Amino acid sequence: MKNCTCRFQIFLYAPLLNIRCNRGLSDICWKRSMASSASENSCEPKRKIQIYSTPTDVISTFWKDRYERDAKKYWDIFYKRHENRFFKDRHYLDKEWGRYFSVHVGDQPDSSDASTTGTISRKVVVLEVGCGAGNTIFPLISTFPNVFMYACDFSPRAINLVKAHKDYKEDRVHAFVCDATVDDLTAEIPTASVDIVTLIFVLSAVSPEKMSQVLQNIRHVLKPNGHVLLRDYAIGDLAQERFTSKEQKISDNFYVRGDGTRAFYFSEEALTSLFRRNGFTSEKIEVHHKRVENRSRGLVMDRRWIQGEFCFNDGIIPLHLDVQKNKEEYRRYKVPFCNDYEQTGLCKPSEECNDGVEVDLSESIGMILGDVPAANEVIDILIGDEAFTLKCLSKEYQHTCKATGFVLWESALMLAPLLAANLDIVAEKTVLELGCGSAGICSMVAAKVSHLVVATDGDPAVLDLLNENIKSNARHLTSSKLVSERLEWGNSEHVNAIRSLNTCGFDVIIGTDVMYVADAIIPFFETAKALISPVEIGKQKAALILCHIIRQVDEGYILAAASQCGFHLEDKWPSDTDGNAHKSLIGSWFSNDICKLQVSQSALRIMYFQA
Numbered sequence: 001m002k003n004c005t006c007r008f009q010i011f012l013y014a015p016l017l018n019i020r021c022n023r024g025l026s027d028i029c030w031k032r033s034m035a036s037s038a039s040e041n042s043c044e045p046k047r048k049i050q051i052y053s054t055p056t057d058v059i060s061t062f063w064k065d066r067y068e069r070d071a072k073k074y075w076d077i078f079y080k081r082h083e084n085r086f087f088k089d090r091h092y093l094d095k096e097w098g099r100y101f102s103v104h105v106g107d108q109p110d111s112s113d114a115s116t117t118g119t120i121s122r123k124v125v126v127l128e129v130g131c132g133a134g135n136t137i138f139p140l141i142s143t144f145p146n147v148f149m150y151a152c153d154f155s156p157r158a159i160n161l162v163k164a165h166k167d168y169k170e171d172r173v174h175a176f177v178c179d180a181t182v183d184d185l186t187a188e189i190p191t192a193s194v195d196i197v198t199l200i201f202v203l204s205a206v207s208p209e210k211m212s213q214v215l216q217n218i219r220h221v222l223k224p225n226g227h228v229l230l231r232d233y234a235i236g237d238l239a240q241e242r243f244t245s246k247e248q249k250i251s252d253n254f255y256v257r258g259d260g261t262r263a264f265y266f267s268e269e270a271l272t273s274l275f276r277r278n279g280f281t282s283e284k285i286e287v288h289h290k291r292v293e294n295r296s297r298g299l300v301m302d303r304r305w306i307q308g309e310f311c312f313n314d315g316i317i318p319l320h321l322d323v324q325k326n327k328e329e330y331r332r333y334k335v336p337f338c339n340d341y342e343q344t345g346l347c348k349p350s351e352e353c354n355d356g357v358e359v360d361l362s363e364s365i366g367m368i369l370g371d372v373p374a375a376n377e378v379i380d381i382l383i384g385d386e387a388f389t390l391k392c393l394s395k396e397y398q399h400t401c402k403a404t405g406f407v408l409w410e411s412a413l414m415l416a417p418l419l420a421a422n423l424d425i426v427a428e429k430t431v432l433e434l435g436c437g438s439a440g441i442c443s444m445v446a447a448k449v450s451h452l453v454v455a456t457d458g459d460p461a462v463l464d465l466l467n468e469n470i471k472s473n474a475r476h477l478t479s480s481k482l483v484s485e486r487l488e489w490g491n492s493e494h495v496n497a498i499r500s501l502n503t504c505g506f507d508v509i510i511g512t513d514v515m516y517v518a519d520a521i522i523p524f525f526e527t528a529k530a531l532i533s534p535v536e537i538g539k540q541k542a543a544l545i546l547c548h549i550i551r552q553v554d555e556g557y558i559l560a561a562a563s564q565c566g567f568h569l570e571d572k573w574p575s576d577t578d579g580n581a582h583k584s585l586i587g588s589w590f591s592n593d594i595c596k597l598q599v600s601q602s603a604l605r606i607m608y609f610q611a
Contacts (some may be wrong), residue, residue, distance in 0.1 A: 046492070058249045059256065060551075067256055068207055072154045072179065074260035075205075079157040080466055084133035084165075090200065091139050096307070097229050100196050101126070123148060127194045127221060129180050130154075130216070131201030134162040141172045150189050150384040151179035180217050181186070181210040189221045197222060199230040204264040208254060222312045234287045234304040235265045266306050280310040346597045379408070379432040384420045385444060389472050391465055404513075405437040405462035411512040411547040414604055416441045422589045425545075426450045429507035432531055434487065434524065435514040438465035442510055444473055447482040456487035464468065490523030495530050505533030507542050513547040515558055525565035530610050541569075544609040568610040574605070 058064075065073055067074070078086075094101075101124055124147050128136050131151035151173060153159055162168060163173045174187050176188050197218050206214055218228065233239070234594055235376055243255040243263075250256055253265040272282045285308035294300045310603045382389045393406035419425060420440060426446040436455040443455035455470075466484050470477065483501070487494045499505075509528050515521060533542040544567060546558075559569060573586040 021336045025315045058251065063256075064250050067250065067260060067262060070260070071205075071207075071262070075153075075155040076157045078259060078261055079161060082133075084161050087132060087135045089135050089139050091143075093136065093139060093198075094143050097309075098143075100124075100227060101140065101147055113260065122146065124196065125194050126150070127185075127189065127197045127218070128152070129197060129199055129218065130205065131162060131175065132158050133232050134165050134168075134175075136200050137162065137173055137200055138165060138167050139174075142167065147172075149173045150194065151175040152180065152185070152188070154179040180214045181206060182213075183217075184223045185217050191220055192223050194221045195223055195226050197226070199228060201232055203230065204232045204266070205262055206264070207262075208251065208264060211274055212278055215275065215280070219279060219312060224312065226312045227283075228275070228310040228312070230271075230306075230308045230310070232271075233263055233265045234306040235267050236302075237265060238301045240265045241261070258596070268306065271306060271308060273306075275310045280309065280312055284309040284312050286506040297419070308409075309370065311447055341466055381413075381441065383417050383441075386420070386445075386448075387477065388444060389443060390441065390469050391472075392437075393553065394438050398481065404461050405435070405457055407437070408439045408441070409437070409513040409549075410606060411549060412437070412439060412441050415510065415512050415545070415547040415606070416445045418589050419445045421591060423449045425589075426453075427510055430454075430502050430504075430533070431605075432456065432506040432509045434489070434509060434511045434528065436484075437512075438462045439467060440466045440469060440484070442512060443482060444476060446508075446510075447477050450481060452502060453482045454506070455482065455484045456497060456498065457484075458486060458488040460486060487527070489527040491518060495527060498531055504535065505542065506531055507533050509544045510547075511544075511545075513549065514546045515546060515553055518553050518557060520563065521553065521558060525562050525567060529565045529567065529611060534611070541610045544611070546607045546609070547604065549604055558607070562609055566611055568611075569607060570610050571608040572606065 033108060050151070124144070124148055126140065129152060131137055131153045132155075134151070137149050137151050141149060149172065151159075151162060152175070153162075154177065156177050159175050159177050161559060163171070168175070174188070178185065178188065184523065200260040201209055203214065222228070240253070240263075243249065248255045248257070250262065253267075253270075254262065256262050268285055272285055275282060285306070287304060287306050288302050293302050337456070366520075377393070378389065378391050390408065392408045401406075427449040428451050430441070431446045431450045431453045433446075433453070433455045436443055436457050438457075440455045443453045447453045456468060457466065463484055463486055470482060485494075485498055485501070487498055508530055509522070511528075514524060528544050532544060535542070562569065571585045573584065575584050575587070586608055
């Protein structure tokens, strides 16, 4: 196993967490569902409740914004994991576009004949946008000695891989970190100095709203009559068809993969329109189709990609600056895409096999088919003076994996340190955690001082991993204090089994990141109400403490459901009135104003209920 060490600090209230990642745990069965019954005597079958999202046409605005905001991070994680092993070197560039790179004195780069009449090759300056690990760079400079390459990527890890390559030489390649949607390319490249720009499976990773910004950035460094050479995903590709059935759609033809990276699928019309609006003329554009056979899996797959050659004409006014034409062109570009080519008026891609064309689609077979991720993590977390070792699903798969209980979520990482710093919340009390997941970190912290802690989850596979985590952290725990049990919210049989462990009810019930599916919230509060202690502890009533990120269910719905089940809100963080924040119960749990400010600016929320 290859170990990597990373350090991060919880942006809430928490000590510095030290994390060591070890890849390669055994596969885990992904399934998470909760059941409820109307009553013990009812003969009706139990109604199943999913605690993950019901399928919708597109992902929520919360995740859409997060994928955009953290795009660089997801690609950096990608290159950290795969390094330079994922993509193949693109040796087909010579065959496809060799005439652009082998330019001699007196030749025109758009000549279809690769033979040359001149005798002296002139220098050709190429910019590779989104260079990744260098799979375009090094085949080009090895084939064409007259080529000098600028190479940029917004992943620092990718640029480090390029510079570490054995063939990287500063007199042939200049690689630098750059987000082409934001950073000015002229900071690294002289204006109007580049002959050719290559965009190989890059533009599709950019949000459609920002694609024009990339092309405008390229215009600044491209020579008049310079060319952009593009290969990217086309609508109707097998990968797109797989995405449509997985709740991974961001917008029309724009999807998120399981690791958080994104992919857009182009039509000829959309791509031509995009370049025309930004001052380029289309010289050649076509959709390719190839039927790929995977003998080991017995599969035949239809792959589609789009390839284009565009010329920058300095005399063309970009349509985004041409007010008169902009509205009509923009409206055309925004027409929803459709897989039915007859409806869209698009030309069907050629159905020929193109046996001589290398596919080079940047998707692995496993990624397309949605294989269960096998790369899990073992992490060491330091909370206060205690170090916990936990097995969980790597967080890069949180975006699309249905097995929510296998991920260690932000809210648990927030509440656990708060409990550790305020042990009086759970000291000498009975504690129940609902939906604890495989980590169970809050239950483990509480078990240090509580009379009894019961960690529950509805997924047997999650509980198996939880028990493994409890065993590996036994040095911090008293075995009789912490037990794990299966509990499906609303399931009377499970509720009665938990009640038998503590007939008086629980003094404190906690839940982290359990408020994100509307259908599961009423059963959650009903279960909590059935298990919370009705007896006051001294002058304090039993409490239900929730910590979560606001996602698909708003606060009003949560409060209404809680009230319907007999709970009332005593306090919440952040409070509605900042001036009273320091006087609140939850506010007193935080040790300094800096942590409070950080929490108040995040999407995390804490609610304190009593029955």
